[in-house]
Structure formats: structure tokens, C-alpha cells
Amino acid sequence: MKISKEEVEKLAHLSRLQLDETAVTSMQKDMNKMLSFVEKINELDLEGVEPLAYMSDEVNVLRADEIKQEITHEEALKNAPDKDTDYFRVPKVLR
Amino acid sequence: MNFPSLVAIRQAISEGQTTCLDLVNFHLNEINKQENLNVFLEVFGEEAQERAKSIDEKIKSNSAGKLAGLVIAIKDNICYKGHNVSASSKILENFESLFSSTAVERLLAEDAIIIGRTNCDEFAMGSSNENSAYGSVKNPINPNKTPGGSSGGSAAAVAANLCQVALGSDTGGSIRQPAAFTGTVGLKPTYGRVSRHGLIAYASSFDIIGPIAKSVSDAAIVLEVMSGGDNYDSTCTKREVPAYSALLNSTKTKRIGYLKDALENPGMDPEVVTLFQAKIDKLKAQGYTVEPIEFPYLDFLVPIYYLLTTAEASSNLARFDGIHSGFRSKNAQDLESTYKLSRTEGFGLEVQRRIMLGTFVLSSGFYDAYFAKAQKARRFVRDKTLSFFHDYDMLLSPTSPHTAFDLNLDYQDPTVLYLEDIFTVQANIAGIPAISVPMGIHSNGLPTGIQIMANRFEEAEMLAFSEVLMNI
Numbered sequence: 001m002k003i004s005k006e007e008v009e010k011l012a013h014l015s016r017l018q019l020d021e022t023a024v025t026s027m028q029k030d031m032n033k034m035l036s037f038v039e040k041i042n043e044l045d046l047e048g049v050e051p052l053a054y055m056s057d058e059v060n061v062l063r064a065d066e067i068k069q070e071i072t073h074e075e076a077l078k079n080a081p082d083k084d085t086d087y088f089r090v091p092k093v094l095r
Numbered sequence: 096m097n098f099p100s101l102v103a104i105r106q107a108i109s110e111g112q113t114t115c116l117d118l119v120n121f122h123l124n125e126i127n128k129q130e131n132l133n134v135f136l137e138v139f140g141e142e143a144q145e146r147a148k149s150i151d152e153k154i155k156s157n158s159a160g161k162l163a164g165l166v167i168a169i170k171d172n173i174c175y176k177g178h179n180v181s182a183s184s185k186i187l188e189n190f191e192s193l194f195s196s197t198a199v200e201r202l203l204a205e206d207a208i209i210i211g212r213t214n215c216d217e218f219a220m221g222s223s224n225e226n227s228a229y230g231s232v233k234n235p236i237n238p239n240k241t242p243g244g245s246s247g248g249s250a251a252a253v254a255a256n257l258c259q260v261a262l263g264s265d266t267g268g269s270i271r272q273p274a275a276f277t278g279t280v281g282l283k284p285t286y287g288r289v290s291r292h293g294l295i296a297y298a299s300s301f302d303i304i305g306p307i308a309k310s311v312s313d314a315a316i317v318l319e320v321m322s323g324g325d326n327y328d329s330t331c332t333k334r335e336v337p338a339y340s341a342l343l344n345s346t347k348t349k350r351i352g353y354l355k356d357a358l359e360n361p362g363m364d365p366e367v368v369t370l371f372q373a374k375i376d377k378l379k380a381q382g383y384t385v386e387p388i389e390f391p392y393l394d395f396l397v398p399i400y401y402l403l404t405t406a407e408a409s410s411n412l413a414r415f416d417g418i419h420s421g422f423r424s425k426n427a428q429d430l431e432s433t434y435k436l437s438r439t440e441g442f443g444l445e446v447q448r449r450i451m452l453g454t455f456v457l458s459s460g461f462y463d464a465y466f467a468k469a470q471k472a473r474r475f476v477r478d479k480t481l482s483f484f485h486d487y488d489m490l491l492s493p494t495s496p497h498t499a500f501d502l503n504l505d506y507q508d509p510t511v512l513y514l515e516d517i518f519t520v521q522a523n524i525a526g527i528p529a530i531s532v533p534m535g536i537h538s539n540g541l542p543t544g545i546q547i548m549a550n551r552f553e554e555a556e557m558l559a560f561s562e563v564l565m566n567i
Binding site for chain 1: 189190191193194286287300301326329330331332333392394395397398399401402409413416417418419420421422423427428429430431432433434435436438439442447448450451452454455456458465467468469470471472473474475477508509510513526
């Protein structure tokens with residue numbers, strides 16, 4: 001299949017990316033190349049094959065539900081681009 | 096000062112010929128001299144010197160760990176507490192890790208010295224190390240060539256003797272292809288053998304940490320130290336960890352299969368085929384049974400890989416929001432533009448493409464036709480691959496169809512580079528271990544690699560056989 005410009009714009013929104021018109025055009029071109037490349041798998045006969053989702057054969061890996069303070073409040077905020085003493089700061093949400 | 100292995104280093108230390116501090120100073124000097132390769136994003140120089148002094152004391156008092164004397168570099172997607180880690184992305188510039196990855200913790204506990212973090216493709220997405228926000232890495236063997244990717248900096252660091260061993264990560268060949276391009280040994284363990292805790296996620300059902308080394312024995316001892324169950328990664332196996340480094344001298348391997356279809360691939364460099372054939376002939380001469388096997392599915396592997404890994408990446412990379420960590424766009428006006436502009440300005444083009452494709456294959460209406468179908472294809476390939484191990488102990492192929500290619504090529508089509516992974520992705524799709532060891536030097540002066548794949552958790556036998564293969 002081919003992806004349209006509108007679909008690229010919709011996917012960009014879902015991906016939280018901001019593509020200008022030039023970027024949408026080149027992304028559309030790239031994505032269509034990528035899609036025709038991956039569509040090769042349609043040639044495989046997969047009738048009756050179950051999807052494989054988990055690669056690990058560990059089952060029911062459980063641990064005691066204990067409270068652990070692994071990082072401090074201050075550490076949690078350390079890498080934030082904007083913060084105050086207690087919180088992550090974001091631009092105004094409601095206007 | 097170029098030691099083939101940690102064993103040789105320990106010997107030299109015990110004979111008073113060198114110390115950990117000498118080794119660190121030597122490597123720091125080399126890093127400085129070979130700065131033009133752009134291998135390190137950050138060097139932990141003073142800290143490495145301090146640590147070397149204290150480990151030298153431990154060696155004197157006979158209380159040093161297994162890895163005392165080993166100077167290690169880590170790929171820039173592996174967390175080390177109190178140190179920056181960026182996945183070679185602008186979106187994580189100035190990000191400081193709050194904890195160490197389990198792999199790093201275990202190396203430190205055995206007295207390894209970490210000398211710095213190495214350049215790589217952004218979020219480990221790439222095969223030439225050119226997708227880094229911090230510039231490409233040059234191949235130390237020929238600086239006009241790529242060292243491969245995504246662990247290109249790690250492989251170049253070992254090849255240029257800037258450290259003894261480097262950690263990489265392998266999602267589709269990111270340890271093995273750079274190892275082949277730089278004449279080093281690159282080991283991708285079985286999925287779940289090494290904890291992924293503290294490895295910045297690309298595609299969680301494929302990713303694994305592994306070593307790049309000058310020798311099989313160094314790869315073996317580093318794997319041995321890093322492996323084993325971890326409460327922070329429920330997919331990491333609790334199976335016992337064999338003493339890989341002590342099991343290198345005897346191999347039970349007798350029957351070897353090689354992928355006939357790989358040799359007939361149109362992209363193959365004929366000289367790589369010749370070098371590969373020469374190895375096969377030598378194995379046969381030594382009494383091994385070596386047979387061609389049919390696997391007419393090579394062309395499906397990379398498409399399966401991209402469908403699944405982009406889906407996982409689009410989900411894993413959703414956490415980079417411009418709010419909790421790293422980079423925020425200065426142009427953001429409100430919450431939505433904070434997300435959108437920070438991500439658009441913070442992620443490079445290839446990362447954006449993969450997020451977009453991943454979002455597409457997971458989106459409503461396309462999920463079954465793409466993502467679920469690729470998961471079925473994954474089972475098909477996994478089962479087919481594992482079935483070969485009923486008849487064969489090891490599977491061989493070249494690691495890459497050719498030698499290291501030129502830097503700065505103009506790619507009109509992003510999928511051209513995707514085919515770099517054609518022989519390596521099978522191991523990640525199937526979750527099996529694989530290793531690349533040097534296969535010989537091409538007439539163009541560049542190294543080539545041979546890949547050995549083994550059954551799940553058969554690293555001990557695979558490593559022992561690698562030692563044989565390297566030396567025949």
C-alpha cells in the first residue's frame with residue numbers, strides 16, 4: 001500500500017512529531033520505500049502460525065511487594081529541563 | 096602496549112611489567128592521540144586513574160576481582176550512575192544516569208575500570224555510526240571507512256587499542272557487524288542471558304548487551320561476569336551461568352551447517368565468499384562435518400526485523416517528552432508543542448522515521464496486516480532456525496556481505512542500509528547467541544568477519560568453537 005500525505009500528518013501527530021510541509025513530503029517518500037521493503041513478508045505463507053510475542057521462557061517471575069525508595073525526590077527532578085522544588089514544570093496547560 | 100587478552104595483562108602485572116595505572120594512562124594517551132576517530136563522547140579519565148590505583152593495591156593484597164586489570168569502554172546507551180548517558184541523541188544531552196545498569200554494576204564489582212562512553216548510532220538505530228548526533232566515528236583501520244554500527248565507537252575503541260574491551264548492544268547485528276568491520280571479536284548473547292536493566296531501550300524483545308574484545312577469552316570472561324538473573328529485568332534468565340572463560344579449551348562441536356543461500360546472495364563480495372570457503376575447507380581438513388543448509392528465507396529477515404523493532408521503538412521512545420528529562424525545545428508554547436517540538440528537534444531523522452513506521456504498523460486497521468503478521472513470521476523463522484540445531488552444533492555465515500564501506504555516502508533510500516543486517520538479524524529474531532570473529536584480511540586491506548550462531552544458551556560451546564575457528 002501507499003501512505004498518503006494526510007496519513008503521514010496523522011501519524012506524526014500520534015507520534016508527537018511536528019513535521020513541516022517539506023518534512024511531510026520527504027517522510028512520505030521514505031515511509032513508502034520502507035513499506036514496500038517490509039511488505040515482502042506478505043509472500044510468506046503463515047497460515048496456522050501463532051504470533052510470537054515473548055522471547056523469554058521465564059514464567060511468573062515474581063518478587064515480594066516491598067516498598068523501596070530507590071531514588072530521592074531531588075534525584076527524580078534532577079534531569080528535568082524545568083522544575084521547581086517539588087514538581088516538573090510545564091508550559092501553561094489551560095488558558 | 097597491546098595485550099591480546101586479560102590473561103596476558105594479569106601475567107604482565109604479576110611479573111611487575113605493568114600496573115592498572117600504567118594501563119589506564121596508556122589508554123588515555125592513545126585516546127588523546129587518536130581523538131580524530133571521534134570514538135569517545137566522554138572520557139572518565141581522573142576517575143579511571145583513581146580506580147586503577149586502588150585496584151593496584153587490591154592486586155598487591157591478593158583481594159582483587161576477576162576483572163582487575165581490564166579497562167572497559169561502554170556504549171553510550173548503557174547507564175553508569177553519576178555519569179552522563181545520551182544514546183548519542185540530542186534529546187538526552189546532559190542527561191545524568193541515576194543508577195547503573197546491572198551489567199556495569201557486575202563489571203565494577205569484579206574490579207573492571209570504566210574509561211569512558213563511546214559514540215554510537217542514535218538509540219542504536221543504524222549500521223554505520225553516522226546516525227549519531229555527535230558526528231560519525233572513523234574506522235581506525237582506514238579512516239575513510241565506517242567502523243559499522245550501531246556499536247561503531249565500541250568496536251573502534253577496541254581496534255584502536257583505546258581500551259581492552261568495550262560493551263556494545265545488539266538488536267539486529269550492532270555488535271557483530273562493527274566487530275567484523277574492525278577485525279575484533281563481537282559477542283551477542285542469547286536473549287535474556289544478560290540483564291537489560293539500564294540499557295536504554297530500542298526494541299525490548301531483541302536488545303541485548305554484549306562485549307567487543309580482542310580475544311574470545313576476554314569476551315568469555317566479560318560475559319561470565321555480566322550474565323545471570325536480575326530482579327530488575329523479568330526477562331533475564333535465572334539459569335546458572337557457566338564459567339565460560341574456563342571452558343574454552345575443549346569443544347564438542349562436530350557437525351557444522353552453513354547458510355548456502357547467504358553465499359549466493361547478490362550483494363556478496365566474491366572475495367568474502369573465498370575467505371569463507373577457505374575456513375570451511377580448513378574445518379573439513381580437521382575432521383569436522385561441514386554441510387550446506389537450505390534456508391530460502393533470508394530476504395524475509397530484515398523486513399520482519401523492521402516491522403517488529405520499529406513498533407517496539409515507537410512505544411519505547413514515547414517516554415522522551417521534553418518534560419521529565421533531557422532536552423526541551425525553546426520554541427514550545429504549550430503542552431502539546433512541548434512534546435512535539437522537543438521530540439522533533441531532539442530526535443534525528445532516522446529515529447523519527449522508525450517511530451513513524453512503528454506507529455503506523457501498530458495503528459488501528461493496520462496492526463493485523465503488519466505487526467501481528469510479523470510476529471507470526473518471527474515464530475516461523477525462530478522455529479525453522481532452532482530446528483537446524485537438531486542436526487548441527489553450530490551454524491556459520493559471513494558476518495557481513497562485504498568489508499567496511501565509505502563514510503558519507505549519499506543514501507537516497509533508507510532501506511539500502513537496512514540490508515547491512517541481512518546475516519545478523521536472524522539471531523535476534525530467533526533469540527539465539529551469535530559471535531563474529533576475524534575471518535581474514537580482504538585484498539582491500541580491510542578485515543572480514545565470520546559469524547557463528549548456536550542454539551539458545553549454548554554460549555560455552557560457541558565460544559570454545561570460536562577459539563578453534565579463529566586459530567585455524
